[in-house]
Amino acid sequence: MEKNRTLKRLQEIVGAPNVLWKDVDLAVFEYDAGLNKEIPGFVVFTRTAEEVAQVVKFLHREGISYVARGSGTNLSGGTIPLNRGVVIELSRMNRILEIDVLNERAIIEPGVYNLTLQNTLAPLGYYYAPDPASQKVSTLGGNFGENAGGPHCLKYGVTSNHILGAEFVWPNGEMGWVGGKSLDAPGPDLLGLLVGSEGTLGIATKIMVRILRSPERVLTLLAIFSSLEDAGKTVSDIIGEGILPATLEIMDNLVIRAVEESVHAGYPTDAEAVLIIELDGLSDGMDEQAEKILEICRRNGVISTRRAKDAGERAELWAGRRGAFGAVARLRPSYLVCDGTVPRTRLPEALSAVKQVAQKYKLPIGNVFHAGDGNLHPLILFDDRNAEEMERVHQAGMEILKICADLDGTISGEHGIGTEKLKGMPLVFRGADLEMMRSLKAAIDPKGVCNPGKVIPQA
Amino acid sequence: MTPDTDLPSSLPDESGNASPGVWGLQSLGVEVQQVEKPAGEREAREILTRAFQGRRTVFPCGGGTSLSTGMLPQRVDLALDTTGMDKVVNFDPLNLNLEVSAGMTLDQINGFLAGQEKRFFLPLDPPWSSRATIGGAYAANSSGPMRLRYGALRDLVLGVRGVDSRGREIAFGGKTVKNVSGYDLTKFLIGSAGSLCLVTSVTIRVYPWPDASSLCDLVFGTLEELEKFLAALRSSVLLPSAVVVTDLAGGPGVSDSAGIRFRVMIGFEGHALAVERQKRDLLKLAGEFGGLGGARTGRDMMLDGIRSAVTPVSGWRDPLFLKISVPVVQGPRTFVALRRLIHDHGLLGKTTLDGANGVMWLYAEAVHEKTALNLVKDLLNLVPAGQGYVAPILAHRNLLQSWGARVETSLHQLAFQPLKERIDPTGVFPPIL
Numbered sequence: 001m002e003k004n005r006t007l008k009r010l011q012e013i014v015g016a017p018n019v020l021w022k023d024v025d026l027a028v029f030e031y032d033a034g035l036n037k038e039i040p041g042f043v044v045f046t047r048t049a050e051e052v053a054q055v056v057k058f059l060h061r062e063g064i065s066y067v068a069r070g071s072g073t074n075l076s077g078g079t080i081p082l083n084r085g086v087v088i089e090l091s092r093m094n095r096i097l098e099i100d101v102l103n104e105r106a107i108i109e110p111g112v113y114n115l116t117l118q119n120t121l122a123p124l125g126y127y128y129a130p131d132p133a134s135q136k137v138s139t140l141g142g143n144f145g146e147n148a149g150g151p152h153c154l155k156y157g158v159t160s161n162h163i164l165g166a167e168f169v170w171p172n173g174e175m176g177w178v179g180g181k182s183l184d185a186p187g188p189d190l191l192g193l194l195v196g197s198e199g200t201l202g203i204a205t206k207i208m209v210r211i212l213r214s215p216e217r218v219l220t221l222l223a224i225f226s227s228l229e230d231a232g233k234t235v236s237d238i239i240g241e242g243i244l245p246a247t248l249e250i251m252d253n254l255v256i257r258a259v260e261e262s263v264h265a266g267y268p269t270d271a272e273a274v275l276i277i278e279l280d281g282l283s284d285g286m287d288e289q290a291e292k293i294l295e296i297c298r299r300n301g302v303i304s305t306r307r308a309k310d311a312g313e314r315a316e317l318w319a320g321r322r323g324a325f326g327a328v329a330r331l332r333p334s335y336l337v338c339d340g341t342v343p344r345t346r347l348p349e350a351l352s353a354v355k356q357v358a359q360k361y362k363l364p365i366g367n368v369f370h371a372g373d374g375n376l377h378p379l380i381l382f383d384d385r386n387a388e389e390m391e392r393v394h395q396a397g398m399e400i401l402k403i404c405a406d407l408d409g410t411i412s413g414e415h416g417i418g419t420e421k422l423k424g425m426p427l428v429f430r431g432a433d434l435e436m437m438r439s440l441k442a443a444i445d446p447k448g449v450c451n452p453g454k455v456i457p458q459a
Numbered sequence: 460m461t462p463d464t465d466l467p468s469s470l471p472d473e474s475g476n477a478s479p480g481v482w483g484l485q486s487l488g489v490e491v492q493q494v495e496k497p498a499g500e501r502e503a504r505e506i507l508t509r510a511f512q513g514r515r516t517v518f519p520c521g522g523g524t525s526l527s528t529g530m531l532p533q534r535v536d537l538a539l540d541t542t543g544m545d546k547v548v549n550f551d552p553l554n555l556n557l558e559v560s561a562g563m564t565l566d567q568i569n570g571f572l573a574g575q576e577k578r579f580f581l582p583l584d585p586p587w588s589s590r591a592t593i594g595g596a597y598a599a600n601s602s603g604p605m606r607l608r609y610g611a612l613r614d615l616v617l618g619v620r621g622v623d624s625r626g627r628e629i630a631f632g633g634k635t636v637k638n639v640s641g642y643d644l645t646k647f648l649i650g651s652a653g654s655l656c657l658v659t660s661v662t663i664r665v666y667p668w669p670d671a672s673s674l675c676d677l678v679f680g681t682l683e684e685l686e687k688f689l690a691a692l693r694s695s696v697l698l699p700s701a702v703v704v705t706d707l708a709g710g711p712g713v714s715d716s717a718g719i720r721f722r723v724m725i726g727f728e729g730h731a732l733a734v735e736r737q738k739r740d741l742l743k744l745a746g747e748f749g750g751l752g753g754a755r756t757g758r759d760m761m762l763d764g765i766r767s768a769v770t771p772v773s774g775w776r777d778p779l780f781l782k783i784s785v786p787v788v789q790g791p792r793t794f795v796a797l798r799r800l801i802h803d804h805g806l807l808g809k810t811t812l813d814g815a816n817g818v819m820w821l822y823a824e825a826v827h828e829k830t831a832l833n834l835v836k837d838l839l840n841l842v843p844a845g846q847g848y849v850a851p852i853l854a855h856r857n858l859l860q861s862w863g864a865r866v867e868t869s870l871h872q873l874a875f876q877p878l879k880e881r882i883d884p885t886g887v888f889p890p891i892l
Binding site: 190195242345413 | 556880
């Protein structure tokens, strides 16, 4: 279809001011938090589910590809529009539509920030468990598409475990609900498939989440170690003891120093590793559990420990962890976040192998990770203006994915495959597995217009 | 529903029947031509490869406790009995996961975990855990009341291995809790009722044996008191593992809520201090709403209490076993309405409410076809589409034929049917919902 006619029709649906078409405007949407860039054909800002459905129906009919986008915080190129596809921008659909405390459910639009929902629920004594580090800016629609994780997923599970329903616009523009307030919809777990499908099977226009009663007490500990291995061993020992904290997060020295320069969280800059441990739940028995944890830390050679005395101190300890990605950006112009996951007892092996990758490719690699669930985040620092260095970064990234796959893990724990990890998919799936995924995509999106070129490598 | 054929009229004991699932399939009106019972994945692959090449239809079945969650065809060429695949494939206690073959029952799994030096458990407690296999629970999306604390089956499963319709090995997920590599087929295949593949093994999360466990056993005299108590419990900071509601009317259903006294069993687990405090607080809370009762300590006591509430006590004679799901607030009133319907239709039956999740199980036996159909019609009026689900777990094929669409037509057309056609093009496995 001729470009001008496409523009005209899109403007008819959402209004002329809500369609971007000039190259200078489009350039803002050519990248996300990953490495790849592709300029879109148009950017369409939708305000209602019906507008999304109309836009999708039109694009589907014309065979024009499209991708839904929220804040673009995803780290795998999932929201990059390939082949000059249309970006459907959902950030203006940002209303919290219902908070049903009695049924412990909330319904929100996809453009609501994760933290906005948390802040709305907190005064009611409730919270939403998944808390990606990007929660200040990442939208719940994006969290849905990527099946976002976060520090508290160790105890409470990832986004998929907390989504109960969604109003969904299918790739052909038809719209309907999947799931809802009642549990156990008959048939295959379609919602489980859609969450984390990276916007390749349709677009969620309303999302129903489970909300949880805020815990009676939260206790946050910081443990300082002289080696990353000791910190990792402590994590395994805590879980092995039968204690399930809300979070177990580790940062290595490179990240600690970056964080201190940026956020001043109070971490000792000569430490090789800091471990943040958080317990939540009932007050009764919590001090005893904390004492048990401290004993495990001592057994593993902890240098010192700190206990947050109040909410302010807790926020300070967390500010460092949440600001870690931003802080390392001060060290080099760019970074690549790897996201492999291994069974937690294999963390020491994985970390040691990542160190060797850093030496082999002569690249600085920092580590900040969700240790409790074995989710590594090696941050490879580089200068994207240096083509030769970029090549080494890609090779190092792929090698880290292979390390995780070889250790009984997987290539992405929470950031998704997007375009950046497509080549890694054969490391964890065989031919028949990938073929079944392709069959799913082809069945739901036979024209291949809905965020094509992501998640599954071509046959 | 009384079948026309000369089928056994009661459940054979576990030692007396090598294939309870196959027997169940036949008793629900499915004509079975041949039975195969593979001992492992390789054998299963060979069977399915032959079936694909010979264009034969295959129906996978395990303990036969949820055979009607999917579609029951009139005839299958081959019933594939998975109960021969009953091995622990891999146990990783430090990473708290376990891979088991599909035919292992939930009780066998928990027996294995409890027998370890440092004890563990799998918090999956659907009805008939002594016969329900992990593969069957996965295929039928079966969970029990402990989903309140530990999550449902979909929250516990980390990975799945199976065989596709062409006889090829497939595997999704793995051993890690976080995993977003590719489409989440591990979740999607849950509830697919054998219509898309044969499940050969499942990797699941397991938990360390808790320090302490306790079961509070309460009685409430009116529906209003029960509702207020459950609402207060939900908004409290207490963290029960399970909340189950049965009634003390006994025998036939009662005609109105005034005749019911409600028995509420609430399990607590965890640190001994936390369990003790919760038990105390709960009894106090119950007292504020007219609840009377006490608490018993011990893990077996707690698990047995919950298990006995969700599992039908009787045998298996022309069974009708349904799952009804509504928003949690509507649970108690729907539960009372179910009791009334059982009474109105003159049935013997048992109903149980998972009081924290809005899920109910209704079991009746010796149900005639017409009665079953009328009951289902009334249930579908009570819980109309969009406000909850009424789903068969065990029901005769004739009833399923008259049931109508069990998933929304648009979902069937947009997703399920096209998926089925691509994944199982020759129709080796039973039809999809």
